[in-house]
Amino acid sequence: xxxxRLCAKVLGVTDTTRPEARTSxxxxxxxxxxxxxxxxxxxxxxxxxxAGNHYAGFWHKQTAGVADNDxxxxxIGFLHYNTLDEVDRALRALDAV
Numbered sequence: 001x002x003x004x005r006l007c008a009k010v011l012g013v014t015d016t017t018r019p020e021a022r023t024s025x026x027x028x029x030x031x032x033x034x035x036x037x038x039x040x041x042x043x044x045x046x047x048x049x050x051a052g053n054h055y056a057g058f059w060h061k062q063t064a065g066v067a068d069n070d071x072x073x074x075x076i077g078f079l080h081y082n083t084l085d086e087v088d089r090a091l092r093a094l095d096a097v
Contacts, residue, residue, distance in 0.1 A: 027073035028094060038074040038097065045093040049076050
């Protein structure tokens with residue numbers, strides 16, 4: 001299996017001393033895809049993913065140049081992918097689309 005070359009930008013709290021301020025849900029974006037197209041492509045690869053604004057009015061502030069602010073972001077909940085193999089499978093699917 002080839003190495004994963006996924007490039008990611010973390011939006012939100014990145015301070016590793018404050019894990020209580022983070023959740024296991026991540027908004028993801030990929031060039032060339034709307035949030036809905038990305039979610040659909042991931043679901044076709046067996047990775048449950050949703051898209052939309054998720055009642056979050058801050059997208060326009062934190063995602064300039066990354067998100068389709070009219071449609072929000074695609075979102076993966078790693079709560080459901082909780083072994084290293086499952087997380088790796090989800091990240092490989094994101095890399096593959």
